[in-house]
């Protein structure tokens with residue numbers, strides 16, 4: 001169910017904490033994931049995050065594992081599940097440098113979307129991405145997301161005011177694309 005061509009999504013384990021801590025301090029991750037001050041995460045903070053997941057409602061996080069090597073390379077999941085309106089807001093990071101730019105993140109996102117539309121009664125999967133994150137934007141377009149809006153100068157990063165882009169994919173679009181691909 002949660003297996004793609006290159007990755008599998010699984011639950012987080014205690015053994016992942018050390019790597020998760022290292023990944024969260026990788027500049028590519030810190031600078032692309034949050035609008036906040038890019039401040040280092042401590043091992044203690046990462047442990048607290050791990051513990052907090054046990055109590056979380058409407059949040060579903062998966063560890064991304066490279067299928068062949070069986071190693072934990074990043075994470076993805078639903079940050080907010082709005083069941084009243086049928087919207088799942090998702091996020092993703094590949095923390096292991098050697099696995100970025102090789103299709104692992106794109107594959108993980110495809111597995112996540114497939115899981116969401118087949119197992120959760122939502123109409124839309126949505127995400128936010130910074131305007132300068134070309135790799136992420138390309139990756140999301142490959143998974144079927146389209147740009148829905150641009151929040152101008154939403155964040156200050158690397159000395160400039162930068163845009164944030166909202167992208168989304170609708171249930172009909174997802175299954176439309178699926179059915180078309182199966183027929184061709």
Ligand SMILES: CC(C)(COP(=O)(O)OP(=O)(O)OC[C@H]1O[C@@H](n2cnc3c(N)ncnc32)[C@H](O)[C@@H]1OP(=O)(O)O)[C@@H](O)C(=O)NCCC(=O)NCCS
Pocket residue numbers: 028029032033074092093094095099100101102103104105106107128129130133134135136138139
């Ligand atoms: C964003 C991310 C999930 C994308 O996953 P990925 O597996 O690395 O992406 P892919 O390898 O499939 O690359 C997607 C596209 O971007 C292109 N690309 C790769 N590296 C690139 C780079 N440095 N700059 C611009 N484009 C790049 C690829 O060529 C590919 O396009 P193509 O298929 O037309 O050739 C992953 O790189 C990542 O986690 N980055 C750090 C954290 C982050 O940015 N998270 C997202 C926050 S919204």
